[in-house]
Amino acid sequence: MKDLIYTLPKNLHDEKSLIEILTSHPEIKFVSLIGIDLWGNDTDEKIPVSLLLEDVNDFLKKGAQTDGSSVALPGIATLNNAKLDIIPDLDCTWFIDYNWEHIDEETNLPIGTLRIPCFLRHDNVFVDSRYTLKNASNTFKSFMWDIFKTHPELLEDYKITINDIDDILITAATELEFWVKTPNDKAQVEQLSTSQVLKEQYWTRTKGPVRTALEQCIMLLEKYNLNPEMGHKEVGGVKATLDQAGSFSHVMEQLEIDWKYNDALLTADSELFIRNLVKETFRRNGLDVIFLAKPINDVAGSGEHTHISTSLKLKSGKIINLLTATKEHFLSKIGYGGLMGILKNYEIISPFVSATNDSLRRLKPGFEAPVCTVTSLGHTVDKPSRNRTILIALIRDLENPYGTRFELRSPNPHTNTYLCIATLFMSMLDGIKYAIENNKTEDQLLEELSKAPEDSADYLEKGRCYRTEKNVFEDFTEEEREKFFGQSPKTVYENLLFFDVHSDKLNTLLYNDVFTHKIVNSFRAATLSRWVTEIASRVLNDYSEEIRSMKKLHDNEKHFDTSLDEERWNEINSLRYTLMKDTLRSNSLFTQIKDAINEDKYALVSSLIVNIDENLDNLRHLYEAYSKNILNL
Known part of the structure; x- marks a missing residue:
């Protein structure tokens, strides 16, 4: 595997260099043009390298075309004007994505795909993220x-003039929090919540396939020159168990991987690539990766804190952080102004x-x-x-003035x-x-x-x-x-x-x-559509399955006083009916919200989903108290 190459920096994007590299690395068999729509989805296709090599300059200049219906650009790429150009970005780092489960018979190396970050152009205007x-x-x-x-x-x-400045840098960094689990396994919310409060998982030792996958991820990040800083357990999770064969099962853990700051655009490109790398690496070890912001109710969600800063690069090579105070203050004028602008x-x-x-x-x-x-x-x-x-x-680090930056704590993996x-x-x-x-x-x-x-x-x-x-x-x-x-x-x-x-x-x-107004309106339309589609086709279905799983349990305890159980069950059942059972006299909250979605009454949908979430949260706690009082399950 020492013969593999992992990145192509921008100085190697000319015709001569590409022909030399791709012909000397026959394991790289495909090219994928990566455009990012307004949802953050990336295009991914398999174009044979031979097609690129037929005319490198023409390929890099013209890229490819796609139908706008395949990406999230409503109001921009419409049915009667859907053509999008995918134009390669020659001024950034390209990654080679290897399929470690598909080995080339001739080279005995994994098949590689050259991923080229691109721009999406519609009617000669760039419209992508x-x-x-x-x-x-x-x-x-x-x-x-x-x-x-x-x-x-x-x-x-700073004791400099504008003639001393070589460049103005804008840098960013993200981190990736995610949950890993063995497929189809579910942990009790109470177990997860208790472990979280006791901080039993935070920065503890990883074991078994989780340890292996985490180590493999960090090693791969180093090969890609993505400068990993650490990987560790986060606050969420429960201890895995050993099955009869001595393998770990019932894995349910929250992890985090961090890497160093970089140019803002490269940071975003890297984060997208790392997500895919992490998911594939853990899957090869028999583990599912979950990037949802809040996959489990009442348990810590996954954030993706985003760090930003700006600096001067001088012709001498020195770096000056523009946010760092030059006198006895928290920030410089630029720093205070920047922070106030965000707020x-x-x-x-x-x-x-x-x-x-x-x-x-x-x-x-x-x-x-x-x-x-x-x-x-x-x-x-x-x-x-x-x-x-x-x-x-x-x-701020008083020993490292270059490290001054802002950390936005609200982003999540999506x-x-x-x-x-x-x-x-x-x-x-x-x-x-x-x-x-x-x-x-x-x-x-x-x-x-x-x-x-x-x-x-x-x-x-x-x-x-x-x-x-x-x-x-x-x-x-x-x-x-x-x-x-x-x-x-x-x-x-x-x-x-x-x-x-x-x-x-x-x-x-x-x-x-x-x-532009077009981009903002397109983002808004795409987000609104996804929001109601998720509610109608995913959220309500999951909620229905959860509510149906709440069964009457105290009939098995005929020799005990079950009056308290009966009272609790009646309250639970009443909430179940309110949420999802229609009658001749009234519709359930589920039916009401489906009707509101069909009629495009988004304000009503918004208030109803809040009502449903509050009722379901109450129902979960009621059922937990009820089931704990049952002896003969």
Whole structure:
């Protein structure tokens, strides 16, 4: 396996290099053009390498075409105008994806597919997630160049001039949390919840196939030069058991894999590739991987915290972090402005971060998942914040000023990382523009960021608090949280409504056509369609199966007093009927929500799914108490 190559950097994307590499590596038999739609789905096809080699330059220039019905671009790629061009990106890293279960007979090496990240073009306009992030990156860099030209005093603290700057870097990093389990196995929620509270799994030793798969993933990440930092157990999970053959069974564990920061676009490309690598590696070891944000009720969900930063690369090779304070402060002017921009504009960021049913179920008090638009800086400048209850954290290492960055804690494994990072940098740009063009000092920016809800401000909104050093869940009631930090959306529909309620903030994303009304409306339509389809065809079916599994149990205890059991069962049964049993006089909540979906009454669907979730949660707890009181199961 030493002969395998794993990446092709951008300096090898010319005709001569590609012909030489592909002809000397006959195990690479396919090419796949990877375009990313607005849901974050990637196209994947098997094009014989021989087709690329017939005319390399023509292939790289023209790519391929596809029918827009195969990707999520509603309102853009329509039935009467569906053609999409998939154009290769020559200015990024390409990956070779190996099928370790398909060995080439001639070379005795696994069959490889060259995955080429691409852009999707419709009517000569790029409309995909990758291009949106690339445009956001270029716009941010161009804006910062202009800022330094018009405000050269910003560079005085660094003792440099604009002529010393080689490049402006925008960097990002993500992490991947996921659940692994043996196929078809289910663990009791109470077992998982108890293990979570006792922290029995967090950073403990992995064993058996989980250990093997995790080690294989980290070793592969190193081969792909993706700089893995660690893999470890997360808080969720229960101890696996040994079967009679001595193999581990009933695996149900939550894991996390971290890797180093990189250029923002490469970070998003890498995260997409790593997800597939992780899933395939664990599958080869007999384990399923679950990337849902909240796969199990009342148990910790999976997040994908997203880190962002911006720096100067000098011609001397030195790197200067633009967020790091140049004096006795938490942040620089650029840092304060960027953070304030994200907080002020989070309503239009949120729809791109939490776009699925389970993503918002994860964002609940009690699970270290953020529910309030607020940040924490630290009690004093010399003591960095460690507050895990806020939406966006300021990460500082006093020994490493280059590491200053923002950590958004709301994303999940199904967040479209491309669009998420793009919205963050565009929002940062809005705040930086305010801070610099209004000649705000660090003291003034800190004062505004730390304002009380009733205080007016030039940029941040009255009636809102944006910074706290307290525990959001323990030191504030639910009423206080909504009063100080704003009301959190409970459903995807409520999240999408932010585009209407805060339409003025949408201009932040529309700047320089990074996002367009077409892209926003297409994303909205695609997300709304997926939301109702998941409810009608998946969520309600799963709920129905769960409700039907709740059986009357106390008839087996005829020699005992079952009056309490009878009372509890009647309450349970009443809730079961309310949820899914129609009568001549009334329809169940399930039927009501199906009717609302068929009639496109999305506001009603939103309120009904909240009602259903609350009733089902109550039903689960009632049935748990009832079943625990039964002796003769």
